[in-house]
Amino acid sequence: MQHAFDLKDITKHFGAVKALNGVTLHSDEGKVFALLGPNGAGKTTIVRILSTLLEPSSGSALVHGLDVVKKPKEVREIIGLAGQYAAVDEFQTGFENIYMVGLLYGLKRADARKRSHELIERLGLSKAADRQVKTYSGGMRRRLDLGASLVGQPKILFLDEPTTGLDPGSRQSIWQIVHELIDQGTSILLTTQYLEEADELADTIAVVDEGKVIAEGTSDQLKSRLGGDTIEFQLESIKDLSSAEEVVKSVAKSSPDFNQDTLVMRIPVHNGSKDLMVLVEKLNRAKLNVNALSLHRPSLDDVFLALTGNRTQSQESEQPKNKKRMKR
Amino acid sequence: MNFLGAVRDTWVMSVRNLRRYIRLPQLLFFSSVQPIMFLLLFNYVFGGALGSSVRIPGIKYIDFLLPGILVQMVMFGGVQTGIGLADDMGKGIVDRFRSLPMSRLAVVAGRTFADVVRNLTVIAIMIAVGYLIGFRFNSALAALGMVAIALLFGYALSWVFAFIGMMAKDSETAQLASFVFIFPLTFASGVFVPIQTMPSWLQVFVRNQPVTFIAEASRQLALGVNEQGAIWKTIVWVIGLLAVFVPLAMWQYKRRVS
Numbered sequence: 001m002q003h004a005f006d007l008k009d010i011t012k013h014f015g016a017v018k019a020l021n022g023v024t025l026h027s028d029e030g031k032v033f034a035l036l037g038p039n040g041a042g043k044t045t046i047v048r049i050l051s052t053l054l055e056p057s058s059g060s061a062l063v064h065g066l067d068v069v070k071k072p073k074e075v076r077e078i079i080g081l082a083g084q085y086a087a088v089d090e091f092q093t094g095f096e097n098i099y100m101v102g103l104l105y106g107l108k109r110a111d112a113r114k115r116s117h118e119l120i121e122r123l124g125l126s127k128a129a130d131r132q133v134k135t136y137s138g139g140m141r142r143r144l145d146l147g148a149s150l151v152g153q154p155k156i157l158f159l160d161e162p163t164t165g166l167d168p169g170s171r172q173s174i175w176q177i178v179h180e181l182i183d184q185g186t187s188i189l190l191t192t193q194y195l196e197e198a199d200e201l202a203d204t205i206a207v208v209d210e211g212k213v214i215a216e217g218t219s220d221q222l223k224s225r226l227g228g229d230t231i232e233f234q235l236e237s238i239k240d241l242s243s244a245e246e247v248v249k250s251v252a253k254s255s256p257d258f259n260q261d262t263l264v265m266r267i268p269v270h271n272g273s274k275d276l277m278v279l280v281e282k283l284n285r286a287k288l289n290v291n292a293l294s295l296h297r298p299s300l301d302d303v304f305l306a307l308t309g310n311r312t313q314s315q316e317s318e319q320p321k322n323k324k325r326m327k328r
Numbered sequence: 329m330n331f332l333g334a335v336r337d338t339w340v341m342s343v344r345n346l347r348r349y350i351r352l353p354q355l356l357f358f359s360s361v362q363p364i365m366f367l368l369l370f371n372y373v374f375g376g377a378l379g380s381s382v383r384i385p386g387i388k389y390i391d392f393l394l395p396g397i398l399v400q401m402v403m404f405g406g407v408q409t410g411i412g413l414a415d416d417m418g419k420g421i422v423d424r425f426r427s428l429p430m431s432r433l434a435v436v437a438g439r440t441f442a443d444v445v446r447n448l449t450v451i452a453i454m455i456a457v458g459y460l461i462g463f464r465f466n467s468a469l470a471a472l473g474m475v476a477i478a479l480l481f482g483y484a485l486s487w488v489f490a491f492i493g494m495m496a497k498d499s500e501t502a503q504l505a506s507f508v509f510i511f512p513l514t515f516a517s518g519v520f521v522p523i524q525t526m527p528s529w530l531q532v533f534v535r536n537q538p539v540t541f542i543a544e545a546s547r548q549l550a551l552g553v554n555e556q557g558a559i560w561k562t563i564v565w566v567i568g569l570l571a572v573f574v575p576l577a578m579w580q581y582k583r584r585v586s
């Protein structure tokens with residue numbers, strides 16, 4: 001089987017900044033590959049090299065067997081790119097944006113029109129199709145951008161942080177579209193800062209940090225290295241400790257952790273949402289009152305803690321939002 | 329990239345850029361209200377004082393002014409080329425264009441072609457307003473010649489400003505950089521007043537800078553003056569500017585990482 005993309009020993013330097021330090025990765029056709037990493041890890045640089053926007057400093061990069069440096073024109077004919085920031089014109093309507101890109105892919109007018117209408121419909125933008133994009137929400141722009149990247153019917157799609165900064169509803173609708181593409185057999189390379197997203201969409205995940213791949217495998221393989229989900233709650237009184245310990249025993253994967261000062265108990269579990277429901281029922285039956293009951297899924301931070309022993313460096317504005325989202 | 333494909337892509341990009349002119353109110357203002365304002369202000373505010381110094385018998389100030397002010401307007405229009413490209417370069421949209429199997433020339437060529445269409449509209453508006461306040465062409469052929477000169481010069485300038493716009497780090501810088509040399513070139517020229525009225529040290533500059541003789545060529549065509557020196561000089565300048573700035577702009581477009 002042909003590789004959807006193939007990176008061998010790729011390095012990229014911007015002056016003194018070493019954005020990529022020897023990246024070797026490949027993915028099979030029809031599969032979804034996720035690059036997971038914090039801000040500045042080098043994800044966008046990899047996507048830009050594969051989509052012919054940047055030439056690597058050294059190493060080779062192939063897309064469907066075509067060298068991106070030697071055959072950029074051929075590569076551009078088979079790829080679709082939805083960059084990190086929605087690349088759409090504010091002053092054009094949603095339809096005009098997609099139609100324009102269709103024409104630039106070389107489609108005939110009638111075909112471009114037909115495909116654009118189909119995509120608009122499929123992306124749930126029919127009502128807004130004839131409105132200028134400046135009236136669109138962030139989620140709508142992202143969907144439109146995705147539409148533009150699909151109008152040329154690419155063999156491989158690059159999605160650079162497709163849901164960063166979106167509300168949960170918009171995220172869900174992007175995921176749904178990506179699922180449809182997966183079902184159609186499109187090869188996809190996506191980048192993300194959310195473990196949850198890579199878990200939801202990807203066949204294979206590569207964790208990147210400081211321009212290097214530090215782990216690669218399926219989502220299950222990665223998660224087994226992480227310890228999985230935890231449930232957290234706070235006791236009302238230290239007197240409840242022994243009965244609480246008794247209650248959580250049945251769901252705990254390993255021994256729970258208890259903080260004497262904050263009265264917060266953390267319980268590692270196998271299956272977060274199911275175990276949470278079981279636990280709630282048991283707490284009720286034992287007539288134990290607890291505060292701030294919550295489920296924690298491993299975040300990117302936890303991945304890094306597990307892989308490198310370091311927390312990530314990405315303390316940008318989106319981080320707090322991200323954290324909150326991880327709690328369920 | 330085959331030639332027809334490049335033409336098609338350029339057309340697609342031109343349509344896109346024309347939409348921007350029509351839909352962004354500030355751009356529509358710069359292309360329609362501003363030129364009319366300039367024409368009326370200069371004609372009525374300065375016209376009274378300056379008219380008497382235009383000592384070509386039988387020529388009204390508006391006949392002197394209009395052909396020159398057209399040249400100024402295509403220069404101001406060129407600044408918008410630079411600003412528009414600087415704006416695009418700073419946004420994700422250029423990444424999209426670069427990732428498409430389209431002609432590389434089309435992004436810039438579509439921009440400069442849209443500006444020809446825009447300039448044509450501006451020129452038509454100004455001539456119409458000019459006619460209302462007394463401007464008259466010498467002949468229909470003269471009219472065509474004058475419009476052609478202004479359009480050609482405007483087109484060549486669009487490539488100059490395209491290059492400047494893509495060198496600048498953002499659209500504000502592009503605007504500043506453009507106006508820094510556009511103001512002296514348009515005002516220290518023969519556009520508004522006859523050169524003889526200026527101090528002699530200034531005349532040396534004014535006589536030798538292109539805007540002066542391009543305005544002169546435009547005026548000669550409009551008035552039907554039978555003398556072609558300025559017209560030939562203009563054509564040489566247009567060709568020269570294109571020969572230098574088309575490759576420079578393309579080089580900068582390919583080079584610049586957004």
Ligand SMILES: Nc1ncnc2c1ncn2[C@@H]1O[C@H](COP(=O)(O)OP(=O)(O)O)[C@@H](O)[C@H]1O
Nearest residue numbers: 014017019038039040041042043044045046585
């Ligand atoms: N054009 C550029 N010039 C200089 N440094 C850059 C450029 N693009 C990216 N970098 C640097 O390369 C590193 C990787 O960036 P990037 O690939 O954008 O990371 P990510 O997408 O994972 O957040 C960062 O340190 C970034 O600052």
Ligand SMILES: [Mg+2]
Nearest residue numbers: 043044045084
């Ligand atoms: Mg990035």
